[in-house]
Amino acid sequence: MAALDLFGRRWTLRIIWELGNEPLGFRLLQRRCDGMSSSVLQQRLTELQEARLAEVLHDGSYTLTPLGHDARESLGPVIEWSRRWAAELADAPPTAAEDAGDGQRNRL
Amino acid sequence: MAALDLFGRRWTLRIIWELGNEPLGFRLLQRRCDGMSSSVLQQRLTELQEARLAEVLHDGSYTLTPLGHDARESLGPVIEWSRRWAAELADAPPTAAEDAGDGQRNRL
DNA sequence: CACAGTGCTTCGGAATTCGAAGCACTCATC
DNA sequence: GATGAGTGCTTCGAATTCCGAAGCACTGTG
Numbered sequence: 114m115a116a117l118d119l120f121g122r123r124w125t126l127r128i129i130w131e132l133g134n135e136p137l138g139f140r141l142l143q144r145r146c147d148g149m150s151s152s153v154l155q156q157r158l159t160e161l162q163e164a165r166l167a168e169v170l171h172d173g174s175y176t177l178t179p180l181g182h183d184a185r186e187s188l189g190p191v192i193e194w195s196r197r198w199a200a201e202l203a204d205a206p207p208t209a210a211e212d213a214g215d216g217q218r219n220r221l
Numbered sequence: 222m223a224a225l226d227l228f229g230r231r232w233t234l235r236i237i238w239e240l241g242n243e244p245l246g247f248r249l250l251q252r253r254c255d256g257m258s259s260s261v262l263q264q265r266l267t268e269l270q271e272a273r274l275a276e277v278l279h280d281g282s283y284t285l286t287p288l289g290h291d292a293r294e295s296l297g298p299v300i301e302w303s304r305r306w307a308a309e310l311a312d313a314p315p316t317a318a319e320d321a322g323d324g325q326r327n328r329l
Numbered sequence: 330c331a332c333a334g335t336g337c338t339t340c341g342g343a344a345t346t347c348g349a350a351g352c353a354c355t356c357a358t359c
Numbered sequence: 360g361a362t363g364a365g366t367g368c369t370t371c372g373a374a375t376t377c378c379g380a381a382g383c384a385c386t387g388t389g
Binding site for chain 2: 114115116117118120121122123124125126127130164165180183184186187188189190191192193194195197198199201202205
């Protein structure tokens with residue numbers, strides 16, 4: 114359950130996903146993540162290091178540890194699902210019952 | 222990528238996981254999620270409904286839609302991985318290099 | 330009529346996130 | 360060796376989100 118908590122922090126999933134492709138430097142990684150806040154990125158990176166999912170290379174760039182790559186691969190099915198999900202949302206337009214919510218804003 | 226954003230919100234993963242076992246009423250679901258804040262639970266539930274992952278039953282309890290169950294199953298590998306992760310962390314005590322971080326607190 | 334349980338809302342304060350700015354450092358280029 | 364660009368990383372005030380206790384309206388049940 115602690116894993117769901119760790120992953121349930123903004124940007125963590127995204128960072129793991131981006132680092133899975135290739136080692137990235139701080140600023141480049143930041144750009145890959147839609148220019149997320151540098152302060153939070155730093156925080157997430159140290160968290161990931163403490164969790165032994167990420168580590169720093171000699172040249173200073175960040176990578177996933179074997180355990181980290183393992184985690185990212187476990188994320189594969191989620192990505193596959195997201196495609197089906199996107200397709201489903203594209204087909205079915207929002208229901209009247211769903212818009213019925215008042216001024217509440219929930220951006221996806 | 223939008224999926225990683227949706228899931229990267231506090232409690233969302235947990236809620237999907239809990240709802241996957243069985244339909245749950247509001248207050249019961251809240252208790253299953255370590256007594257999370259009711260306001261946020263309400264927010265997450267409407268978000269999940271808009272995303273077509275969850276829906277309300279006639280008796281008022283919440284369930285996952287077929288698409289939602291699909292999502293939860295895609296979460297399976299993540300759960301499996303978390304077990305290996307927990308085992309790994311138990312074996313290897315924190316490194317000196319990791320504690321080297323100053324007053325920064327990052328609770329897992 | 331109490332009384333307990335439900336789904337859900339309100340609201341003030343705490344915690345998290347944002348984003349712009351800046352520091353110290355390296356590496357080319359001039 | 361001065362200038363500029365790029366880097367990893369920090370600081371800090373403001374915006375956003377989260378928390379949690381309290382409460383409302385409703386549905387049973389005794």
